[in-house]
Amino acid sequence: MKKNILMLALSVLVAGSSVAPAVAQGGSKSRQEVKAHKERGERRSPEERAAARTERMTKELGLNKAQARKVEALYLKQAKDKDAMRSRFKKGDRNADFRKEMMASHKRHNEELKSILDKKQYAKYEEQREQMKAKHQERGGKDRRGHHERSTQIR
Structure with missing residues (x-):
């Protein structure tokens, strides 16, 4: 009888330890779901993208709650x-000012981010960006989808 109770308790413990991580993750999507989402050509919503970037930056840079809220609003x-x-761009609005607008938007974003982060965090952020650029160059200028980077020269 004691053996049966011990085996039952042990099996509940093992089953609980394998189920607990899956339950703790809650509503997060599995890698397969995310991959299937990408394969269908669907984009995540702006809210999902902002939340994911904020979560990653919070882990990597150690953002406090106030910074995380500001960063999430900025990324949104x-x-x-x-x-x-x-x-x-898809509608064909590709005039000469389009690239300038994109660059100005990027510059504004970086300035706002710099005002949210402290000097140490921003330095680490810049270091990570440089590492990503280096990885990009190592791959031969291919982006994440395997496409070659377009030439920036005017022909």
């Missing part, structure tokens, strides 16, 4: 701006 604004620019 940036994601919405990028979506608007992307739709303009």
